Amino acid sequence: MQTLKLDLGARSYPIYIGGGLLGRAGLLAPHIRGKQVMVVSNVTVAPLYLDQTLAALKEFECHTLALPDGEQYKTLDTLNLIFDTLLRKRCDRHVTLIALGGGVIGDLTGFAAATYQRGVPYIQIPTTLLAQVDSSVGGKTGVNHPLGKNMIGAFYQPQCVIADTDTLSTLPERELGAGIAEVIKYGLICDREFFDWLEANLDQLLARNAGALACAIERSCRNKAGIVARDERESGVRALLNFGHTFGHAIETGLGYGEWLHGEAVAAGMCLAADLSRRLGWISDADLQRIVRLIARARLPVAAPATLSAERFMELMAVDKKVRTGKLRLVLLKAIGEAVLTGDFPADKLIETLHQSGIPAHAHA
């Protein structure tokens, strides 16, 4: 097991990474202060890992809730199901919530914890690669709105994160790929050496080699923890973690939540952002090709869905959280391993990118 620390003063917490952690006695309990626990999971993950999780919680009064599975359920209505259950089970202000599942479960449960009785503690047990390398770390919680993704939420840090790499053995192929998209993101925005490593080791990751996965998760979490520690509430550098996400969120909202996986939309979004960076002359054509090739090798989409017009795209991106007094700002690349947040690009270049002329069709998996 490796332990990273996310350093946020009084709100610091450990991230445990390794195999067999769910069954490990004594890992969870020290992070729970009250007597009551509610494990929030979904109907896919609960049958696989709920029993194991509860076995480590014998000394507590445990309640459980299995939500429907999918991004389309990351809504205020589903959030209310968590509140209903908490109140019916008479959970008080000292209850600890445990999120057992992927990014949707983590975001929903974290937001429920941030707002139930004005705030109760929670723990993240991410069971997808995407959640282990990204969404479970850093305290971003929230739900979607029909008009925009993650538009309602809170910054609210967990007590700890437990990333048990064994849970990845049951992860569907498509979700593994979606997680790899976020892994590649770290290489692109701030860690060129890691990008090189990914080019060399992608096949190991796709084959679920345990050592390669643990290595990728640890490196991703280390990158993320470093950025979040410098900018918890995203007033600066943290925005770089949104590389590919402005395009990606537009795809998710435009297609309807759940149609593409979040990581898939981000993968296409990263290709679009790289394409725009190349049009601005910030990265070379060779770099763009390297990026698109790696993403395509991970069996991820490298272009936006054909059904989304450039006009609709612009409309959807206008509600992005990085918009400032009407001006769209995007995370773009100055190089592989160096991202910047900028509103300083000609609109026509963006339109060109959205027409996707720059993305080679043969790069599709």
Place this chain on the structure above:
Amino acid sequence: MQTLKLDLGARSYPIYIGGGLLGRAGLLAPHIRGKQVMVVSNVTVAPLYLDQTLAALKEFECHTLALPDGEQYKTLDTLNLIFDTLLRKRCDRHVTLIALGGGVIGDLTGFAAATYQRGVPYIQIPTTLLAQVDSSVGGKTGVNHPLGKNMIGAFYQPQCVIADTDTLSTLPERELGAGIAEVIKYGLICDREFFDWLEANLDQLLARNAGALACAIERSCRNKAGIVARDERESGVRALLNFGHTFGHAIETGLGYGEWLHGEAVAAGMCLAADLSRRLGWISDADLQRIVRLIARARLPVAAPATLSAERFMELMAVDKKVRTGKLRLVLLKAIGEAVLTGDFPADKLIETLHQSGIPAHAHA
């Protein structure tokens, strides 16, 4: 105009109290950082004070929203109306929300601000006595759940509070009384001298004497600011501000939100809490009579509604936020001007109080 400061380090803010503040140029603008503003009000208050408020905001891009009026609308559904409007108007992360109205508008708008795009700034302009002396100060925001009052929310501080006493001229009689209930609360929990003053000046308050009202508001806010500064997130002394509220919330939830005004339910709740304190021998019968008499003079209820059985009461109180590992804790009086939070009372005394045998029927207004 008087200016109090709520001292919370980086989250400190001023509370302005006085007449003619809504029309005062330059009071609002320095507390707004971006270009966009959304004023959230209700259908009762907007026709009275929205124009005046907007006149002070000419330099900003202003949007407005008038919600339905009443405690029964303090729900997740109404909150979503605010999000809908913010997104339709393309309000970004730099929008400032302004709550123009009573406690419901302040709680809803504050919670929307706490969670829209994970947090935007907001300003409180309370237009009821209750909101001016209590709910607008201290950063408690949230909505009700069918199973419990204020069960969903956040601690989230405004940029400033503007209490224009002129707005009280249009306040319905019943709401004036409801505000006086919270004013009396401060005397009871921590300010015996203020309680004495209220006994002497209640008729002036009921007659809406401007000087008396300003004095009561200033003294109430000063008491509240002092307590909140010591305990922002209610891990200790702040709970004393909930005197009468555990009983009161049970009344509100039990009758259905909006049936009794919040202040009316708190008034009855304070009488019940005082009655229990007397049964425990903590205050004298004479003190109980003084309390009940002052509350009755303010034309407020001094007993729970007859339709609420003691059993139902106990059930409703079991979800109170101060419950800890199943044990109900109440704010009770050691003296007029001295409250304590305690779980240390025999259940049968509480049952006796709930049967209301101790509350003299003749005290009813």
